Amino acid sequence: MHLFIDNRSGVPIYDQIYRQIRTAILDGTLPENAPLPSIRSLAKDLQISVITSKRAYEKLEEEGFIYTAPARGSFVAPKNTELVKEENLRKMEEHIAEVVRLAKMYGVSRAEIDEMIDLELEETT
Amino acid sequence: MNAIKINHLSKQYDGFRLDNVSLTLPNGMIMGLIGENGAGKSTLIRLLMGLTKPDSGTIQLLGQDNRENFHITKQDIGIVFDETGISPELNVRQVNSIMKDVYEKWDEKQFWEYVRKFDLPEKKRFKTFSRGMKMKLGIAMALSHHAKLLIMDEPTNGLDPLVRDEVIRLLCDFTRDESCSVLISSHIVSDLEKICDYIAFLHKGQLLISEEKDRLYEEYGILQCTAEEYAALPPESIIGKNDTHYGLEVMVKRSAVSGEHNFSSIDLEKMFVFMARGEKT
Amino acid sequence: MTEIKALKNEHGNGMKALWKHDWYKSGVKLVLLTGALCLLVLCFYGLSIYAHVGLTKGRSYSVRLSMDFYDARMLPIWLLPLITTWIAGKMITDDERCGWRKLCMAMPVTSRQYVTQKYLFGLAFMGASMVFVLLCQIVYVVWVGVFDWRYLTMFFLRYMMVFLTVSAVFTVLALWKSFGFALLWEFLLLMVLPAVWLTVAGVFSAPRLTYAFFRIGDMIEWLYYKPVGIVCGGIGSVVLYVLSYLLCLKIAESKSD
Secondary structure (H helix, E strand, O other): OOOOOOOOOOOOHHHHHHHHHHHHHHOOOOOOOOEOOOHHHHHHHHOOOHHHHHHHHHHHHHOOOEEEEOOOEEEEOOOOHHHHHHHHHHHHHHHHHHHHHHHHHHOOOHHHHHHHHHHHHHHHO | OEEEEEEEEEEEEOOEEEEEEEEEEEOOOEEEEEEOOOOOHHHHHHHHOOOOOOOEEEEEEOOEEOOOOHHHHHHHEEEEOOOOOOOOOOEHHHHHHHHHHHOOOOOHHHHHHHHHHOOOOOOOEHHHOOHHHHHHHHHHHHHOOOOOEEEEEOOOOOOOHHHHHHHHHHHHHHOOOOOOEEEEEEOOHHHHHHHOOEEEEEEOOEEEEEEEHHHHHHHEEEEEEOHHHHHHOOHHHEEEEEEOOOOEEEEEEHHHOOOOOOEEOOOHHHHHHHHHHOOOO | OHHHHHHOOOOOOHHHHHHHHHHHHHHHHHHHHHHHHHHHHHHHHHHHHHHHHHHHOOOOHHHHHHHHHHOHHHHHHHHHHHHHHHHHHHHHHHHHHHOHHHHHHHOOOOHHHHHHHHHHHHHHHHHHHHHHHHHHHHHHHHHHOOOOHHHHHHHHHHHHHHHHHHHHHHHHHHHHHHOOOOOHHHHHHHHHHHHHHHHHHHHOOOHHHHHHOOOHHHHHHHHHHOHHHHHHHHHHHHHHHHHHHHHHHHHHHOOOO
């Protein structure tokens, strides 16, 4: 599992960890029931606060991405297809939001956007 | 159990007063004690280790009051002062021989491992050591008797970034065991920013804050605004401001300001400076 | 007994560690330095004996005593207690300066152990200088060939007591100064000493002895010439050292920076 922490990005560290682990789970890098490093060893390896890594794990558990077995540690939860679909849609929404923002900024009309989408779909099929 | 529990500690000196300090360090955590020179960090540590007696208040280390049988509790406490305390004439071998008799749980093997890791010469006199080497020896001594609590007073002063990084790594390794805790005082905030779980700000003998580090980042933010915007802010939300002549930088409590605001990033150093300076520019 | 028990740690062995530290720090150097000093003093002493013997041969016991004591060529030997106590004091201030005492107090070493070890250390120095003085006396005796037991006893005892008292006073001052206690105490101590002497003089009820206080010369005469004086001087020094130690302990334990 790859985890990179950017101290200067302004994004809270627990959030960075949460997102990266979530992505790894959703795209299959971390398979179902794969063990995760303990909260403490993760914190110490990344040289961050234990409270931070605990928070990231708590959020993951809250949203159903991982589960914790007492005295055994944390594991990737069995894949929830709903969640995967939601995640994929979320990613698309992000990109769409950016497209819309640019369109408004440059004065591109809805019709022109549709044209561009059709072109892209044609080219890639 | 808490590694450190300080209750209403006060100590008066000529011209300086450590005033009603209460803080708690839970087991397995790292606390950074930040303060300017003369804020009272060293005084607090001296009080913790029993080198000085407080005027009022109580101190508990590893669950034991530090006035009772403290020399037994000290077996489990590792201490690093910024002057290592070793006589200049001694060498590392002799230090090992002395520490063997001081600490019941002195682990010679572990000590030599650290000595090798730090590349410290075994037979050379301590006075030939550089500042970094002296500090490393102090740390090796503190980490080689299976201590449960490590207290470090300005250990990274005058050390280059490589050595400082090594010290940080060592602290992380030390606290992998969840029964081991660290209190480290420094005025070099960047060292503490990454690894600390708890942060305490000490300024002119007053404890400004003692909090989980993450919560500090959530609770406080920096706003860049104009004078009018500043005037519009609720006064109870303002911690401090800085007039740059091109605008105002204001540190606020996020929860107390309403509406959408664009907070810029804040780090501990800025936080400390704002809190210490208060409303003054 | 409980005092002595309290010196040994329940865990670890603090006293041993403290002795080791002092020995490593300067043990070998001190032995060499003291040895060199002894040789030096012995040379001077030897020379002065050589010059002195001719003067006192054949004189009466009391004349010889007074001449021995005041002979300027015997003076180098007085350096020894001063030098040894200076060394003892310096070692302690060194410890203070490099932070060893601070470190000890933060380690499982009690202030009681620390103070006791330093006082024993000072005692070791005093003992060493007294042994050396004894050796010098033996050399003198052997050289001069005088075996009058009264003379010898007085002779040995006198010098021993001189060094005991001078060493004790200076070691106490050095130790107190080194522990960083207020200078006030040194002056108080100096004031206490005459009171002690006067009391003792009163106890042995001789009005002349009371007046001796006002003339230091006369006092030395009493303290170091009469058997009673010598014994009092000796006991007084021991008492002074022990009292100083106990006071020092008390202050160190309740010390509030």
